[in-house]
Each structure stands twice: as structure tokens, then as C-alpha cells.
Amino acid sequence: MPGTAAQAAKHIPTARRRGRILLAESAELAQTGASVANIYYDPGAARAAKVQALFSRIAPRYDLINDVQSLGLHRLWKRRVIQLARPRPGEHALDLCCGTGDLALALARRGAQVIGLDFNERMLAAAKRRAAAFRPRAGTPPPSPAAPSEAPPAALRFVRGDAQCLPFPDASFDLVTIGYGLRNLASWEAGLGEMQRVARPGGRLVVLDFGRPDNALWRRLYFAYLRRLVPCLGWLFCGSASAYAYILESLQHYPAQHGVAAAMRGHGLANVRVLSLLGGVMAINYGEKPGPSLSPCQGRNGLARMPG
Numbered sequence: 001m002p003g004t005a006a007q008a009a010k011h012i013p014t015a016r017r018r019g020r021i022l023l024a025e026s027a028e029l030a031q032t033g034a035s036v037a038n039i040y041y042d043p044g045a046a047r048a049a050k051v052q053a054l055f056s057r058i059a060p061r062y063d064l065i066n067d068v069q070s071l072g073l074h075r076l077w078k079r080r081v082i083q084l085a086r087p088r089p090g091e092h093a094l095d096l097c098c099g100t101g102d103l104a105l106a107l108a109r110r111g112a113q114v115i116g117l118d119f120n121e122r123m124l125a126a127a128k129r130r131a132a133a134f135r136p137r138a139g140t141p142p143p144s145p146a147a148p149s150e151a152p153p154a155a156l157r158f159v160r161g162d163a164q165c166l167p168f169p170d171a172s173f174d175l176v177t178i179g180y181g182l183r184n185l186a187s188w189e190a191g192l193g194e195m196q197r198v199a200r201p202g203g204r205l206v207v208l209d210f211g212r213p214d215n216a217l218w219r220r221l222y223f224a225y226l227r228r229l230v231p232c233l234g235w236l237f238c239g240s241a242s243a244y245a246y247i248l249e250s251l252q253h254y255p256a257q258h259g260v261a262a263a264m265r266g267h268g269l270a271n272v273r274v275l276s277l278l279g280g281v282m283a284i285n286y287g288e289k290p291g292p293s294l295s296p297c298q299g300r301n302g303l304a305r306m307p308g
């Protein structure tokens, strides 16, 4: 947990700065002429640009606010993702929409050779800072040829790219994870399709994201929390209420755990499971690409296309 009150207070923008940011947000809204409820949500062609703008704005305080809004619970949920992904030393793992890199780093600490991919430079810069002190386990095999060849050899590397059009050949990874990413894609279906494509036969796919509780009363309380309290935290800690009001907006356009499970089955994944956390407030979707599990040295003879 980060976190003494004094540390948190240091991150709270001054009232004057918050005022300036609110004005900037209103101007942004006026410029887009958007009639949608949230300036960072666009159902059409501008979706990716708006999501980029959102994460560029919140990147410096992303980790802090994650801890605050989930009371640190996101760390436990991410631990569950790692348990389900079952990384083994030497396996090749891909963490999509890696953000500041906590899942990627956790996979690498288990001895996997990990690529974290994200399209936002500021989030990736934070991931690289966080990973700077990381040292691969002794005896970790050399990096995968599926990784971009220009990159220096390491058991953990970060690349910039679009999760909907991955710069890797088919069947490159033993496991593919995505934390709070699928919901942010212009097409979550395309993202899931790419996860399935780059997974090797026998590979594991794990998706963590906000969920939709089945219980109507709990769902109303939770949506009220996302609608009322979370934007206040966004405003307080990073000067942007809209950036955090976006969570509910994006969730309302996302099929959540049951829809993702149905799509996983539609892709022919095996052992599809849904793990509902806190009564469905958060959810982990799990599936396995059918087919034999190959040895770590087989099936990787193509070089990656570098993201443009």
C-alpha cells in the first residue's frame, strides 16, 4: 500500500490547480462538441484517442488512486490473476494493456519471460521505472524470438502496441493476461480474439476487469459508488472527475464477466471459468486454448512485427 495520509496529501493537487484542470476539462468537452455523458468515452472512431488522453492525464497518479479507490484490494485481485495464470519458470507470458506494469512484474517474478504491452507512453514509462530494479531469476532461459528482435535481452520487457492488433505471431505465448484493459478497447472482441490467436495450444488466458453483480441491489449500490464517489476521488487525487466517471461509462458498454465468458466459449476456449469477486463487483475470466501443451521451445519460429 502506498500510503501514509501525508504521502497521499502530497499528491492532492492544490485547489487552484484543480480549478484550472476543471476549466481545461470543460474546454475539452466544448471542443469535442460531444453529446456523450463522458468526455473520455467515445463509442466511435475517436475511442482510442480519448482513452490515450485519459491515461496520459492520470498516469502519474494511476497507482495511488488504484489503491485508494479499491482500498488496496486490487492487489489481492491481481494475485488471484497470477494464481490462475500459473506462470512457470521459462514460460512466455504476455500482459496486455499492462499500464504501470504490476501484473507483468508479478509474472516475471515467478520466472516467466514476460512482455508487457500498452499503447500509452506515459503508462509504459511508469512501468519501466517500476521494473528498473527487477532482476530475472537465476537460470531463466534466454528471451523468446517472438519478442521484437531489436529489444535488449531481458526476462521482462515492455513494448508499445495496440492490443487489438498484436505485433506477435500466432501461438507465441504460454499465457496471456489483461488487467482492466479489455473494457477500454474500441473492440473488446478484437482484443479477446488477439489473446486467443497469440496463445499457444494449451495456453491460458486470464482477464481481470470491473464486473456487473447479478444481485440487483448490490449492483445499484456499486454503480452508485462508481457514479458518485469514484469521480470525487479522481478529482481529489488527480484533478479529473471525468477520468474516473469514465469507469462507469465504459462498464455500461462492456458485457462484463458473463458476456466475456460467452465470447471465450465462442472462441472455442476450454475450461472457461468466471471468478466473481466481492459479489461480482470485480471478475476474472479464465479460459484455455484447446490443444496439446507444447514444450517451451516448440512453436516459436516467427519474428514479431514491430508496432508502428
Ligand SMILES: C[S@@+](CC[C@H](N)C(=O)[O-])C[C@H]1O[C@@H](n2cnc3c(N)ncnc32)[C@H](O)[C@@H]1O
Pocket: 048, 051, 052, 055, 096, 097, 098, 099, 100, 101, 102, 103, 117, 118, 119, 120, 123, 161, 162, 163, 164, 178, 179, 180, 181, 184, 185, 186
Ligand atoms: C486501467 S489501465 C490498466 C493497467 C494495468 N493493467 C492494471 O491492471 O492496473 C488500462 C490500460 O490499457 C491501455 N490501453 C487502452 N487501450 C489500449 C489499446 N488499444 N492497446 C494497448 N493498450 C491499451 C491504457 O493505456 C492503460 O494503460
